[in-house]
Amino acid sequence: MTQLKIGGMSCGHCQAAVESALKSVDGVEQVRVDLASGTAEVEGDADLEALVAAVQEEGYQATAAGTGTARH
Numbered sequence: 001m002t003q004l005k006i007g008g009m010s011c012g013h014c015q016a017a018v019e020s021a022l023k024s025v026d027g028v029e030q031v032r033v034d035l036a037s038g039t040a041e042v043e044g045d046a047d048l049e050a051l052v053a054a055v056q057e058e059g060y061q062a063t064a065a066g067t068g069t070a071r072h
Contacts, residue, residue: 002048004040006033007061014060021054039065 006018015035022031027046034040040062042051048064055062 002042002046002051003065004042004051004055005063005065006038006040006055007063009033009035009038009060011035017058018055018060021058022051025050025054 009015009018012035015033018040019031019033022028022033022040022042025042025046027044028042028051029044030042032041040055052062052064
């Protein structure tokens, strides 16, 4: 499972947009996006860079949870 910190989400529409973007990445099997904590959990074998890029294309920031490395 890959965990991401998502920046810029403020409403249910944002949450749905991020979830949809992550689900569109090859290799993703399941996605859980938590608006309150600003996190996403992705199951499957998708590439981290592809996940981050998909979120960024929707206008949000994404980092691998626990790395402290900003990707925006």
